[in-house]
Amino acid sequence: MAKRVIAVVTAGLATVSMGLSFTSAAGAAPESSAANPSGLKLIKTKTSLLGKHFWYQQTYKGLPVINGYYARHVTKGGGVQIADGRDAVPASLDVTAKVPSATATKSANAAVAARAARARIAGPEKDVTPVPTATDGAAQLAVVGGPNARLVWNVTSRSAQGVTRSLVDAKTGSLMESKVISDHADGRGIVFDPNPVVSERNEKLTDQDDADTDELFPAHKSVVLRNLAGNGKLEGTYVNIVAAKGGVAESPNNRFLYYRDDDRFEQVMAYYQVNQTQEYIHSLGFTEVNNESQDFEINTYAGDNSFYDPSTDTITMGEGGVDDGEDAEVIWHEYGHAIHDDVVPGYGESLQAGAIGEGFGDYWAVTMSVPVSRNFDLPCVMDWDATSYTSTEPHCLRRTDTGKTTDDIVNQVHDDGEIWSHALWDIHKALGRNKANKVILEGTFFYAPDTSFADAARVTVQAARLLYGKAAAAKVTEAFQARKIL
Known part of the structure; x- marks a missing residue:
């Protein structure tokens, strides 16, 4: 039976009824007054310029009736309008579930x-x-x-x-x-994927103060921006651009088509690359690895640095040198810190935990580059960003194949992080990308905030054993032994 709607307007002593008759949840005619019928649960009260609005959920034996609603709109002048969207439910309906x-x-x-x-x-x-x-x-x-x-x-x-x-x-x-039932939408954007040095396989490229030069133009790539909220901003299931130099990008038709000479380009980069990361993490079976809309501030820091702030759960991308948001590997690295902070509350309380965080960020940048880099010097981290502060080729901020072991510890988190990233990269090569990342992410859930190299390695080995058996655990153990971690 289709829902019936009745509107009753009361002004002084006069009552005017407009609409159709309707049946109650039990199939009988409800009360004829504006008083609330039985079987309703008040779920929301709103105040507008003209009055108050009372929304009720229809229930049957204490259970909600899908799409069953009832509303009373009381105007400031005393008028009452009723919107009745209840459905008839037979009194004999059994509410005992047979299916768990x-x-x-x-x-x-x-x-x-x-x-x-x-x-x-x-x-x-x-x-x-x-x-x-x-x-x-x-x-x-x-x-x-x-x-x-x-x-x-x-x-x-x-x-x-x-x-x-x-x-x-x-x-x-x-x-x-x-x-x-959500209002997500797809949009369009232009990005580097992962960055011009890699996509153009050209170590000679330079920033030239954000100029959209002939050499850099081919690196732009048109992409689909999935999981947008549909509000005309770069806000969605996994990413939210909350602040940016020049203002947050807006588009009523969700078309964010900017080139690198436009400061909004880096906003699109952050949205696209983090959304890609979360879709990949979900494909591995994880549903609670920073499964939220991560806040980003883009080009709001003038220095040549980007950082994750655990106190506000915000990633800030700097604009010094090459704008950090132009290099997906910088975005992925910082997102690695957000992953650790989400999975392990208070993570990073020891020097080695901090080094693991930096090493994981570098590794995560590299593993996310694998599908789009066509094997172009994969262990080189942040090839494009590094062109502004390195003079030798290849341009790398750090690498995941330095050969460092615990004998090379210098008590500096970025340098010591190369020990950890090399171990993870060896696991990647031994098990394959997806298996390795399942093992690495699963192991992270068992980290302590002040974990050591050895303790983090042991829980990673255990994750490999439980997920894939003794042979996989042996390969993971060998990777950590090669770095003298175990």
Whole structure:
């Protein structure tokens, strides 16, 4: 039965009724006055310029009725308007579930994952399958009203398409409905991927004060910006540009098409590259590795440096030399710090923990470059950014293949980080990109805030053993032994 809506306007002693008759949740005619019918739960009260608005959720035996609503709009003059969106529910409907919530959640998520995989817009260099997330308590019992009234599990999932609501019959387990309920949108942008030195395979390129030169123009790449909130800003599921030199980029049609001579270019870079990172992390099966909209401030620091601030959970990209936001490896490195801070609260309380953080950031930049770099000197970190402060070729801030061991510790986190990044890079080569990153990220969950090289290595080996068996654990152990960590 279609919903019926009635509006009642009361002014003084006169009452005017407009609309149609309607049935209550139990199928009987509700009260004729503006008083609230039974079976409603007040969920929101709002005040506007003209009055107050009371929104109610229709319930049946304490369970919410999907899409069942009732609203009272009380004007300042005393008028009352009623919006009734309740559905009829038979009094005999049994609300005892036969299908467990876990079964319903698994069924719903399988459908969401399959649809996200079919619908994704991704180039072959970023071919990932976003995996939905269903947190504890995501499945809730509810009722669907109308002629086919029934008890359902209302399952909320997340995927690269956004937030999805699935309705699973609580008696039979059949999937009744699955639809995206969030307002995410796709947009277009222009980026370097990962940076001009790599994409053009040219160590001779220079910054030239942000000029869009003939040599640098071919490095620009048109991309799809997924998971945007659709509010005309670079804000989405995994990234939020909160501040930027010259103002935050805005586009009513979500087309953020700027070249490097425009300060907004680096905002697009941060959005695109971090979104790519999170889609990749989700493809590995992780749903709680900085799974949030990470705040970025772009070109707001005049120096040639970028940093992650754990006190505000914000990444700031500097504009000294080559604008740091022009090099995806700088973005990925800083995002590595945000990953550690998210997974291990208070991370970095010891010198070696700090070195692990720097080493992981370098490694993460390199592993994220693998699909787009065509094997161009992969262990070289931040090839483009480094052109402004290095004179020798190749231009690298640091490398992940220096050969350093714990014999070379100098108690400086960036230098000592090369010991850790080399170990991770060897694991990458031994296990392959995806297996290595599953092992490395899983091990991170067991770090202490003040972890040491040895302790972090041991939990990483354990993660390899549990995920992939003794042979994989042996390869990980060998990588750490080669750096004299174990």
